[in-house]
Amino acid sequence: MAKITFITPDNESVTLEAEQGSVMELAVSNNIAGIDGDCGGVCSCATCHVHVAPEDVAKVGAASEIEQDMLELDDNANEYSRLCCQIEISEQLDGVTLTVAG
Amino acid sequence: MSDDLNQTCVIIGASHAGVNAAFALRKEGWSGPIVLIDGDSNLPYHRPPLSKAYLTSDDDISSHLLKPAVSYQQHNIELKLGVVVERLDATTKQLSLSGGEQLGYDKLILATGARAFVPPISGLNSAKHVFTLRNAEDVNRIRDAYNQLAAQNRCRVAVIGGGYIGLETAASLRKMAADVTVIERESRILARVTTAQMSEFFTELHQQHGVNIATDKQVEAIQPGPHGDIVRCSDRSEIAADLIIIGVGVRVNTVLAEQAGIQLNNGIEVNQYGQTSNPEIYAIGDCSYHHNPHYDRKIRLESVQNAVDQAKVAAAHLCGKAKVYDAIPWFWSDQYDVKLQMVGLSDDHDEAIKRQEPEPNKFSVWYFKQDQLVAVDAVNHAKAYVLGTKLIKTQQALNKANIVDASVELNLANLTS
């Protein structure tokens, strides 16, 4: 079980619990604004962009090469950026904070 | 305008286009009733996984929902699922629904998409296991039939049609250990949708994975064989199959538009706001024939990008905002461990240059028309896709020598120097 906190574009903080699946799926199924997940989670659309809190970067891990490339579609991307369909939920993610970039 | 926002908007078709339109309407401030109708009784789901991850899994389609059920309630979007709109009367602004209900609208969005085309092939109706692949129900039936047949060691599959859906289906069925033949009428697979270079790559990819690619074959008849069916082609060749999948393209769902007397042209003709020839009625997604300002021509697209972007444009216009549709088309296809990403329209290019990276199966093809970059096809190379997306937009002059030379790093500076 992992508790994940999303900060939405309206600066709302929403904490959700999940055991499995991708972070994008968790966000979409809980209506987190700004996470669209248009491609269904196959790293093709870049509509699931989040900024990982700096202190959580180690827990969340780094983006793969294709993901890093896709992030460049968004001018808003930085070193903390991830496409959250590529983040698998596990206990390791417990307590992380993700700010929706969209 | 504020009065208009209180009106009733009915959306026919609850797939990528219709669902996105409903949510975009709320986002843009539509406060009146929104009714979203679909003949499919499942909660709206992602279609691309149908030929990919969903086919090879035993998932329920509920694990691929576009939005969770509660989202529709929270946004006050009324879903009518398993309900077909049988008639559209644009004069009285009334819809006749299956089940007998009449439903009035103020504004209407046609997001009716397309259906799988079934060509007239003799013997098709009496063949045992023939399927199209367009919706979740189709794939559920394919999975059930395949699993039953495979349990009896009958794993021969014929996929009629070598387009993206046919090829993705072939790749997925290979993963499920099927013995797959793709039967294509043209001299190369993907003939309708991409260039010869890409067709060649995908032919080899499938052959390496053990798929039989049979081109120049027009299917004439399907006949019962001693085991399973026999697919008979015009060149007299015969392909034995336990299961047949038809993937020869689609027909646009235009019946309602026809009833409303709306102008049709390779789909439902719309303006830059997604409005049809009847200003109260919009058409978005696979069913819409629209002008693309970037390429300055009219097109009909079958992609998630187009469905989502047109939905947003139509919703904005309905809410009184003058957003126009000017997206550069993009598309992806996943087959085996290959990810194809395409941006732009390559069909009228006059020059194509290929960049092969040192890694196998990693390359990009850059399409130019009069020295302007018009499209990029990227195989396992998201960087090329992303740069292509940016450069098609900015229309900068490009250094073609640096594109071809894989020892020159692919980045904006090197491409535009």
Ligand SMILES: Cc1cc2nc3c(=O)[nH]c(=O)nc-3n(C[C@H](O)[C@H](O)[C@H](O)COP(=O)(O)OP(=O)(O)OC[C@H]3O[C@@H](n4cnc5c(N)ncnc54)[C@H](O)[C@@H]3O)c2cc1C
């Ligand atoms: C197997 C498959 C794989 C694909 N893969 C990709 C991919 O990898 N990438 C990509 O970008 N695109 C892909 N596509 C294309 C993409 O799914 C479509 O472009 C997209 O679904 C179009 O959305 P739409 O809402 O316009 O139409 P559709 O998805 O066709 O939906 C139209 C809906 O309208 C409903 N409807 C029609 N008439 C009526 C009526 N009279 N009453 C009630 N309901 C009605 C239908 O039931 C249907 O649900 C794929 C498509 C398929 C079938």
Ligand code: FES
């Ligand atoms: S959902 Fe499309 S890239 Fe993440």
